Amino acid sequence: MSIKAIIFDLGGVILDSPFEIFAAFEKQHGLSENFLNRVIVESGRQGAWARLERGELTLEDFFDAFDEEIRHAGANISSRDLMSAVNDFANLRPEMIHRVRRLREAGYRVGALTNNWFLANGSTSTGMDRLRAEFDVFVESSRAGVAKPDPKIYEMVLDELGVNAEEAVFLDDIGRNLKPAREMGMTTIKVTSVENALTEMDRVLAGP
Numbered sequence: 575m576s577i578k579a580i581i582f583d584l585g586g587v588i589l590d591s592p593f594e595i596f597a598a599f600e601k602q603h604g605l606s607e608n609f610l611n612r613v614i615v616e617s618g619r620q621g622a623w624a625r626l627e628r629g630e631l632t633l634e635d636f637f638d639a640f641d642e643e644i645r646h647a648g649a650n651i652s653s654r655d656l657m658s659a660v661n662d663f664a665n666l667r668p669e670m671i672h673r674v675r676r677l678r679e680a681g682y683r684v685g686a687l688t689n690n691w692f693l694a695n696g697s698t699s700t701g702m703d704r705l706r707a708e709f710d711v712f713v714e715s716s717r718a719g720v721a722k723p724d725p726k727i728y729e730m731v732l733d734e735l736g737v738n739a740e741e742a743v744f745l746d747d748i749g750r751n752l753k754p755a756r757e758m759g760m761t762t763i764k765v766t767s768v769e770n771a772l773t774e775m776d777r778v779l780a781g782p
Contacts, residue, residue, distance in 0.1 A: 577761070577779060578741040579683040581731055582674065583722075584705065586747030587765045588686070590665045599659065603651050610656075613640075613647045627689045629716040633657065636691070661693070669768050673775070674708050683735045685711035687728070687744070689721045689751075711735050722751040728758055743778055745771055 585592050596610045614623040622639035625631045631639065640653040677684050686709045690698050697703060698716055706712045711734040715721035718730055732739060739759035746752050752762040761778055765771040 575738070575740045576781075577682070577743055579685060579732075579735045579737045579743070580674075580677050580775070581685040581687050581735070581742055581744045581755075581760075582670070582709075583744075583746040583748075583751065583765070584686055584688040584690075584702075585664075587745050587771070588667060588670045588674070588705065590667065591747060592660045595656070595659045599651065599656055603649065605649055605651070609647070609649065610644075613643055616647075617643050624721065626691045627715045627721040628719055629692060630719075633691065633694055667768055669772065671708060673772060678710065683710050683737060685709055685713065685731050685735050687713050687722070687731045689715040691716050722746075722748075723754045725754045725758065728755050728760070732758075743775065745775070 582588050593611070597607070599605075600607060600609050614621060617623065622631065622636050622643055625639075626633070626636045637652075637654045637657075644651060644653065674684055686705065688702075690702065692698055698714055702712075702714065711731060713727065713731045713734065715727060718727055720727045720730070722728075728739075728744075732742060735742070739755075743761045743763065744752065744755040745763045745765050746755075747765040749764060752764055756762045763771055763774045763778070
């Protein structure tokens with residue numbers, strides 16, 4: 575079955591990775607490497623971060639809840655300061671957005687699939703408004719009420735694109751977000767660098 579659609583994660587793929595801010599924050603506050611990500615993962619589906627990405631918490635409620643989870647894990651930092659830094663760190667990767675435009679010109683359906691959150695003004699995080707027009711389909715966890723790696727959000731983007739899983743390629747920088755897509759039948763590309771991701775995409779689209 576030929577590829578008809580390409581689906582891009584945003585942070586860490588189209589935009590620079592917020593994990594760079596996490597790493598800087600951890601270093602600044604003397605925390606162990608990956609401390610924040612461990613808090614998020616260990617808190618699970620009902621943790622503050624997961625609930626924020628599903629649109630179930632306002633930012634203000636998230637700050638209190640996440641601060642408590644951080645304290646429980648043995649640290650004392652401000653999630654308000656952390657999220658301010660993350661929202662400011664949304665640099666576009668020009669090579670990736672250029673490829674999005676080329677793919678659309680070539681006739682592919684192109685979607686964005688991102689976990690994000692609502693800001694106090696009702697918009698969503700990491701510069702979403704400036705990116706919507708670049709994609710045929712734009713699926714955000716905070717608006718969908720479901721977040722990666724829940725299979726429902728992958729089904730949602732496939733339905734909106736009008737393609738089967740086997741007709742789609744999905745790019746993400748997080749392995750656990752790629753696993754459900756792969757199990758559904760999508761071709762997946764883990765983004766470790768822009769150059770490697772684009773090279774792998776060229777290989778996939780060239781076919782056997």
